[in-house]
Amino acid sequence: MESYSGFAYVYDRLMQDVDYDGWTDYLEEIFRKYKMIPRNIADLACGTGNITNRLAQRHYNLIGVDLSEDMLQIAQEKASETGVEVIFLHQDIRELLLPTELDAILCICDGINYITHGEDLAGVFKGVWNHLKKEGLFIFDISSYYKLSRILGQNTFAENLEEISYIWENYFDESRKICDFDLTIFIKEKQLYRKHEETHSQRAYQADEIIHYLKGAGFEKVDVFDAFSFHKPKKNSERLCFVCQKQSESEHAD
Ligand SMILES: C[S@@+](CC[C@H](N)C(=O)[O-])C[C@H]1O[C@@H](n2cnc3c(N)ncnc32)[C@H](O)[C@@H]1O
Numbered sequence: 038m039e040s041y042s043g044f045a046y047v048y049d050r051l052m053q054d055v056d057y058d059g060w061t062d063y064l065e066e067i068f069r070k071y072k073m074i075p076r077n078i079a080d081l082a083c084g085t086g087n088i089t090n091r092l093a094q095r096h097y098n099l100i101g102v103d104l105s106e107d108m109l110q111i112a113q114e115k116a117s118e119t120g121v122e123v124i125f126l127h128q129d130i131r132e133l134l135l136p137t138e139l140d141a142i143l144c145i146c147d148g149i150n151y152i153t154h155g156e157d158l159a160g161v162f163k164g165v166w167n168h169l170k171k172e173g174l175f176i177f178d179i180s181s182y183y184k185l186s187r188i189l190g191q192n193t194f195a196e197n198l199e200e201i202s203y204i205w206e207n208y209f210d211e212s213r214k215i216c217d218f219d220l221t222i223f224i225k226e227k228q229l230y231r232k233h234e235e236t237h238s239q240r241a242y243q244a245d246e247i248i249h250y251l252k253g254a255g256f257e258k259v260d261v262f263d264a265f266s267f268h269k270p271k272k273n274s275e276r277l278c279f280v281c282q283k284q285s286e287s288e289h290a291d
Pocket of ligand 1: 081082083084085086087088103104105108128129130131144145147148151152
């Protein structure tokens with residue numbers, strides 16, 4: 038079954054503990070650290086617009102891109118409710134085609150893990166490079182190899198709430214470096230619950246592999262942080278943040 042179809046309607050409820058305000062603050066800290074005042078930003082794999090719309094509320098010009106029409110519809114509804122104007126595009130980030138050059142391109146909360154083949158990842162990075170202005174920033178995060186293989190893989194998570202319950206069964210295949218997530222969600226409809234099932238697959242990447250593909254696309258200078266900080270990743274870091282600047286060595290941050 039297609040990922041992020043029916044799941045789109047419960048995504049925000051399942052993500053309610055994620056500190057998206059703090060995440061948006063962190064992105065702005067990155068802009069400051071790299072001495073960049075972006076005006077035009079594209080948010081790839083933007084989902085329901087949790088980062089996109091927050092940045093738009095902070096007066097940046099935003100384009101949100103996602104493969105799931107259902108996620109985009111919710112993102113658009115949320116933008117309209119908060120009175121921000123965002124251009125949402127239904128696109129596969131492996132074939133990126135944006136209407137303008139950007140000061141910054143983002144891909145937040147695992148979007149890159151959904152690109153499960155190396156050659157596709159190379160294509161995503163080349164597309165980003167082509168759409169970035171000189172000195173533009175490409176900022177993205179991944180769930181780490183450690184998290185997908187050791188924390189999520191071969192584990193089952195479940196939550197039983199009044200309006201929604203879910204079972205999340207995960208299988209990590211070391212040879213393919215893929216973590217398959219089987220999600221079963223029960224959503225309350227009047228007195229009954231509707232069962233909804235979908236499978237997501239994420240690829241576990243080591244930082245070096247990602248850097249290899251970034252360099253192939255033209256990104257010479259790549260910094261990798263333990264996400265939400267500016268510290269080097271640790272062995273057990275669960276989320277890594279990559280910051281790449283489309284410029285010569287002399288322009289990079291301190
Ligand atoms: C975990 S969600 C993250 C959403 C959002 N960035 C956030 O922080 O809440 C991952 C998103 O990636 C999107 N996605 C996966 N593969 C994609 C692709 N090839 N092109 C565009 N979007 C993709 C999914 O539709 C989903 O909305």
